[in-house]
Amino acid sequence: MATKKYMALFGLLCLAAVSSYAQVGTSYDVQDSSLIPRKRLPQHNEFMNNAYPFPAKPRNQWEVGIKGGLFTVFGDVPSTFPTFGGGIHVRKALGYVVSLRGEFMYGVGKGLSWKRRTAGMSEPFAAAGYGQPGFLTVFDNYKTTMKDLNLSALFSLNNINFHKAKSNWNAYVLAGVGASWYRTKVNAVGDNGQLYNFDAITINNNYKERKETRNQLKDLMDDSYESDAETDGDARSKLGNNTLKPNAHVGAGFTFRLSPKVNLAVEDRITFIKDDLVDGQRYQNFVNSNGRPSGGVLTSNNDTYNYFTVGLNLNLGKNAVEPLYWLNPLDYAYNELNAPKHMKLPKPILDDADGDGVTDQFDLEPNTPQGAPVDSHGVSKDTDGDGVPDFKDKELITPTQCQPVDADGIGKCPEPPCCKELREGGFGPRAGACNIGDLPSISFAGRSVSLTNDAKAVLAGVAEKIRTNPNCKIAVIGYGESSKSAQQLSWDRVNAVINYLVEQEGISADRFIFKYGEGGGESNTVDLRDGTLEEGPNAVPAPHPNLRKKG
Template identity: 25%
Template sequence: MNYSTLKKGLAASFVALLGVTTLASAQDATTSSSAKVFGGRGQYRTWSLGVNAGVLSPFIAIGGTNDFTNADVNLGYGISLRKQLGHAFGLEGNVFRGKISGTNKDGGPGALPGLSSFETELGYSADLRGVVNVATVDFLRRENSVNFFVTAGYGVAAYRAALNGADPKDLGETFGEDGDKKYIKEAYIPVGAGVKFKVSERVSFNLGYTMHFVDADNLDGVWAKATTKDKFSYGYAGLEFSLGSKSKPNLDWVNPLALMYDELKDPSLRNEVEALKTRVSAVEKSVEDLKKDSDGDGVADQFDKCPGTPAGTAVDGSGCPLPKMETAALNTGNLTGFETINFEFNSSVLKTESYPTLDKLSSVLRENGGKVAVNGYASSEGTAAYNLKLSKDRANSVKTYLVNSGVNASQVVTKGHGEANPIASNDTEEGRIQNRRVETSRN
């Protein structure tokens, strides 16, 4: 593989690799949880048009051999059009022109005999580059205002050179196999770097420097060494104008790290967090109010229709005192009139130790008639919906036992209350054991 083919292949591979890598990153950002910062190119302005002017020179910053010892300062100017594909990468087309010249006025061992100067008319230079935003001096901000970038790509230059004071414009059409071409056309690889400053939402000011490695040794009109290649540089300043809807921000200035600093830097989000904390506190207070039982009768204040019941008073499911005759009837056989049946964790199966209490309650109901309220409860493990169903199942287990023992089904009224009305703290296992219960009372 010759040198020319190798350079072209490397340039094409570099641009393609940058493009594929950045497009993949953009796609990931679009579908991932970081979409709050980069939600797809459709949310941003992605096209920009630039104009620039600067200095063309036959020398480059990294040195190398030259056929002439001194460089002249000449004007170059051009335009650019860029498509931003992601927050860190874009493709840019560039066209520029100008004049490149140099002399051998300082002489020296490197100067070629008989050559005093050259002047090259750069008819045009056109290339396609990958532009990578590599850093920003204020990356902690949601939107950057200073970006550093590097570029590389592939292009073609059309030029003609004249020696020893001649004007290249006087050469006529002298190039090509038949001498009928106005310019020599050669490929080159541009490699550069720069910095851009955000002037406004639409305009940025750019400073850049690009080295151009030409795939030929005739840029200065001299074929001095078959193994060397000519090069030239372009240092420039310019303005870049963002195109598209003014309602959209420019993707070129998007900072993907902003999401990490939202809570510190975004007052609206901080206010939302504080508001959410307030709402959570209000909910927690409401829950505590639901559990509150001021008179200690086992019925929460919210459901207590008879608040302030004296301590030790037997009450029904509404918190109201039971009639004395019913209390007396239930006291028959050592029944208190307000019996509690406990259950195992996550179970509605009656424990054998509850059978004697239920047998006595069954006897009172069969002998004295009347109705009994059977209220099921659960501890706080699990969801509220599940615990409500579990409490209903526990109440129905008691009803089934009573009905099977001879009590009429119409005498037993069941209700599930879920986690409501705890009689002990759900923060301890001892308290949760007490809350897994069914309470019975005469209606």
């Protein structure tokens, strides 16, 4: 029977271990202030401001549990098969290793000796009439009802892990003090008040015969336990009709994590009390199989009791992490080292010998002159692709048809056929003449300053005309003089048109006259016209930069 019970318990533990394996989670977010108690918020704020390197300890949940299992008394009288014990507890973590637990236990222990006693009988047996002719021997027995209330310190052994974030089980040891109160009874007479004829029991001290002796006693005796066992009388501390004693206890256990809220616990605790009468018997004085005394020595060994349980625990609490003995305090540090989210890292310093903003290991031109604009590979920019880098190019954008260029990046554009024919015919064009004709207007929607695809197509045609008329200058006019906002919007639109013709179509910037904020025109339109005979700058600072709109 005992073997079947232990096998069932072992199977339950294996099932719990397998169930918990897939439930292991990760740690909490140390930056979450809702998890920090009010009294530790100053430390949390210092940590978040990088003024203190350690995060504040979070609020963690309470554990409550219920358990049941086997209760056994170890005393002068051998115990029978362990009997029932059960209890409840509440536990709170003080840190990642130490926690405190308050616990109440109720247990019932029984014992029956296979040895015959002829002397040193306890008081209830002597009072019943044993030791007289016909009833010279007794067999010690007892039934003890034990209760205790304890405070224990638990020390977790395996939640600080260097090679994984979290474990699915937690091992611990415990030690503590408390109070035990008990009442012990013995079975001295039968239901009819008659003494048991223990003299008729045949015994053999051979280990294999003990079971047979006990079977004889069970057939002889009932289950009344009607007599109070021997006590220290008025010299003892009492709680009602119970003997009250302080205790000390030690133990060890394992908990298996089923979910972040629930875990299964297996624990064994042994309790020491300064009392030799938990089993109701103070003396050891037995006789051998021949009926002769084999003892007679007064012992002062105190009794102990063992409490083995399987329990179910539940974590309770809002805005709190799991109890700290389930968390690995190294998890945050390792995660910060692997993927920093809060760590204050020093700014890396990488060599850049030529100071162009591209570090040496990526710089394809490590000796670029100081101040020269470069691309993402550290190579001097050459915007118009004429072979002269921008920092030397005196004509930053030279049209393709005007290349090759001289050493200063200045090209020589071919003379338009019309002008060449006039010159060869002796009719050279008059100074300042331009035959570019009418140019289209560019429209903008709403308050936009971005060019639409249609507008870009129109400007591509304008650019072709400008290229074929190299003697022409183009006036670009925007309207809007009523307010600062209107003036800035007019400037933004003129600037967008000129930038597109310069940067995308390769027209030299000095061929434009920049006009904005003019009156008398359509505010959503930018006009282009022949400006060869006009005067004006090709670039104007933004009148109201704080009102500029992005394209």
